[in-house]
Amino acid sequence: MLDMLDIEGLFPLYRRVEQHLQDFPKESRLQVDGPYNEAFLEKVQKCRVEDDGSVESAVAKVHQYRVAMTAKDCSIMILSGMQPPSPFTSSVSILDLDPKPFDSIPRQLRLDQKIVSYYLRTSGALPKGSRPQPPSIISAADREECTLLFHPM
Template sequence: MGLMMKHFTRSCLTFPPKDDGTVAFALTKVQQYRVAMTAKDCSIMIALSPCLQDASSDQRPVVPSSRSRFAFSVSVLDLDLKPYESIPHQYKLDGKIVSYYSKTVCAKDNAMMSTRFKESEDCTLVLHKV
């Protein structure tokens, strides 16, 4: 499945961004969304194990630290493309996330900006010649 994911990722990145009204463009957009859903839901596993100072590090990458060295490996799990059936649910969930972010962050930013202007009533814009 990793090869399939790599193929979809490559094709999504090389496809023209302009909507030409074709079915191929629409299909690519759906595939891009499926890849994004998959990336959003994947897991990254990092394993560290102590290694001896005199052990050869040619086989595995090593992270040096002040007291010891650690061999490590990194794996990405759950890279199966998400099914088409989950698109409506994920789309609604993404909409809720964006809406919540917009309400909370924008409200917070607006409150901070109004406080700044209240603290300093002189908001004169001064232009200098360069």
């Protein structure tokens, strides 16, 4: 629910923050790389829907996106079973809650663009006759950079 913008909508806000950090390299109030404390949480929770053009608004949107990406990337493990003397035991673990780094956003944009490009090249989205045949073996570069592959059915 926090990532109301897709990566293409978020990227201009990321660039605004990045430019501000280049102009003011000693800036720490934006908490781009933490600390992940109450002040950080407050920025994420109180971010307004509309962008007012400020660097504070942009960084709040970037923080929301990073928190959302962290939540999407985590794993939840549920273990349950019978164990004497209790009739039933269970355990829940949440793994991989590392905050996504601020500088991962350009990489996420490139990855998203590659996924869309690959989909358009291999799906029915192109006119008949212009569509290349899907490769029988995916190149190492595509395997390394793409986590999702779409194949025509």
